[in-house]
Amino acid sequence: MEKKKINLLMFSGEYDKALAALIIANAAREMEVEVTLFFAFWGLFLLRDPEKMTLEDKTTYEKMFGMMTPKGPEELPLSKMNFGGIGKEMLLEMMEDDKAPRLIDFLNGAIKKGVRFYGCKLSVEIMGLKKEELIPELEIVDAKTYLEDAMASDMQLFI
Amino acid sequence: MEKKKINLLMFSGEYDKALAALIIANAAREMEVEVTLFFAFWGLFLLRDPEKMTLEDKTTYEKMFGMMTPKGPEELPLSKMNFGGIGKEMLLEMMEDDKAPRLIDFLNGAIKKGVRFYGCKLSVEIMGLKKEELIPELEIVDAKTYLEDAMASDMQLFI
Amino acid sequence: MEKKKINLLMFSGEYDKALAALIIANAAREMEVEVTLFFAFWGLFLLRDPEKMTLEDKTTYEKMFGMMTPKGPEELPLSKMNFGGIGKEMLLEMMEDDKAPRLIDFLNGAIKKGVRFYGCKLSVEIMGLKKEELIPELEIVDAKTYLEDAMASDMQLFI
Numbered sequence: 001m002e003k004k005k006i007n008l009l010m011f012s013g014e015y016d017k018a019l020a021a022l023i024i025a026n027a028a029r030e031m032e033v034e035v036t037l038f039f040a041f042w043g044l045f046l047l048r049d050p051e052k053m054t055l056e057d058k059t060t061y062e063k064m065f066g067m068m069t070p071k072g073p074e075e076l077p078l079s080k081m082n083f084g085g086i087g088k089e090m091l092l093e094m095m096e097d098d099k100a101p102r103l104i105d106f107l108n109g110a111i112k113k114g115v116r117f118y119g120c121k122l123s124v125e126i127m128g129l130k131k132e133e134l135i136p137e138l139e140i141v142d143a144k145t146y147l148e149d150a151m152a153s154d155m156q157l158f159i
Numbered sequence: 160m161e162k163k164k165i166n167l168l169m170f171s172g173e174y175d176k177a178l179a180a181l182i183i184a185n186a187a188r189e190m191e192v193e194v195t196l197f198f199a200f201w202g203l204f205l206l207r208d209p210e211k212m213t214l215e216d217k218t219t220y221e222k223m224f225g226m227m228t229p230k231g232p233e234e235l236p237l238s239k240m241n242f243g244g245i246g247k248e249m250l251l252e253m254m255e256d257d258k259a260p261r262l263i264d265f266l267n268g269a270i271k272k273g274v275r276f277y278g279c280k281l282s283v284e285i286m287g288l289k290k291e292e293l294i295p296e297l298e299i300v301d302a303k304t305y306l307e308d309a310m311a312s313d314m315q316l317f318i
Numbered sequence: 319m320e321k322k323k324i325n326l327l328m329f330s331g332e333y334d335k336a337l338a339a340l341i342i343a344n345a346a347r348e349m350e351v352e353v354t355l356f357f358a359f360w361g362l363f364l365l366r367d368p369e370k371m372t373l374e375d376k377t378t379y380e381k382m383f384g385m386m387t388p389k390g391p392e393e394l395p396l397s398k399m400n401f402g403g404i405g406k407e408m409l410l411e412m413m414e415d416d417k418a419p420r421l422i423d424f425l426n427g428a429i430k431k432g433v434r435f436y437g438c439k440l441s442v443e444i445m446g447l448k449k450e451e452l453i454p455e456l457e458i459v460d461a462k463t464y465l466e467d468a469m470a471s472d473m474q475l476f477i
Binding site: 175 | 327329330331358359360377379380382383386387440443444445446460461462464466468469471474475476
Binding site: 009011012013040041042059061062064065068069122125126127128142143144146147148150151153156157158 | 322324334335338341342344345346348349351397398399408409411412413415416418472473474475476477
C-alpha cells in the first residue's frame, strides 16, 4: 500500500496556529505518514535561529523588518488574546500545568522525525532573510515545487 | 458509488469564519456528503453552552481564561472590523435584512443533519474545559483520530 | 492523463494572504493545472472595481459597510503588522526592491491565464454588493456549486 502524505502551508507565524500544525505533523509522522511543511511569509519567522541573526547585506527596510518581527518559535504571538504577551503567558502556564510540550519541542520533534521543511523562495528574498539565519533543515523552493508536493498529497492545509 | 466526505478543522473561533464553515457543512449534508468538524483551540468556544458553565475543578488560569473567552456561538467576535462588537451588530442587521439564519441556526442545522463533531483532546485539557460545558454531540478525540478522518476525506480545510 | 485541479476559498481579504493565493494560482496555471478561486465574505473586496462603486439600491448599513471596507486589491490591509498602513508600505517597498509584481498584477495575470472566478451568492447579497461593482469575470454561485468544484479538485485551501 502506498504511503499517505500531507502538506501544510505555514503562513501565519502565530504561536497557537504553529502549535496546531506541528502537533498534526508529529502525529502524522508517528503514523508513518509523509509530511511536508512549506513556510511562506510570516511562517518563516518560526524557523529563525535567534543566535544566528545578521544585518549584513540587507537593505534598511529589511533590517527594520527583521528587528520588528519574531526571532524563532518562542517569540511568536498568539493569533488572538495575545494582550501584549500576557495572554500567551497564560496559555503557556496552562500548557505547563498539563505537562504539554512547548512549540520548540514540537518543532524539534518534527525535525527528528523526518518532516520535510520547505521555505518559499519569493518570501525569503522579499524579506531579505539569509539561509544561514534559518534552521539548516530548510530547503528553499519555488511555488511550483510546493504545488507539485501539495497536489501529490492526501491532505493540504493553509495555516 | 462511494459517498463523498469532507473534514473541516475549526480553529479560529470567529463568528464570520464559523458561519462560512457551517454554511459549507449544511450544504454538504444536503448533498449527502459526510461531514466531520474537528474543533481545536479557539474553535471550541463555539460549542460552549452558556447555561452549563462551571468553575469547579479548574485552576486559577483556567477560570480566568474561561471567563475572558466567548460563551457559545453568538458571543464569537468577527475576524475583522469587530470594533468592540459594533461591526458584528452591523453584519447581524445586514443578515437579518436578507432573512439569513444566524450562526446558532446553522449550528443546530448541522447537529440535526448528522454532522460529526470531534473535539481536540489536548485543547480541551489545556483550557480546562469540561465535557458537560460543551454540546453533548461532541466526541473528544486525539490528533491521530482527526488525521485518519481527514486523510480519508475528499476535502480538508483549516478554518 | 487527467488534468490536475485546485480550488482556493478566498475568505480573508488581506493583502498578504491574497498575494500568497494568487502566486499559487498563477504558478498552477503555468503548470496547466485548472484553478478555481471562490470569493466569500471579506475576500470579495479584492474584486471590487474602485471606479464602479454605487450607492444605489442599498440599505443604510450596506452603504456604510461599503464605505468602511477596502475598494479593490491595492487597498487591502496586511493580516498583521499593518500599523495603519505603514507596515504594508514597508512590505511594498521591499517587494519593489526585488522587482516582485504587486497584487493587482497577480490578479490580472490570473484573469489572463484563465483562472475561474466564483463569488459566494449569500455573501454578495448580505453585503449588498452589486454584480457591476465587481470584476466582470466573476460568476455568482451558491455553496453547493463551490462544494462540487472543490470536492472534484486535487487540493483545496481556505485562505
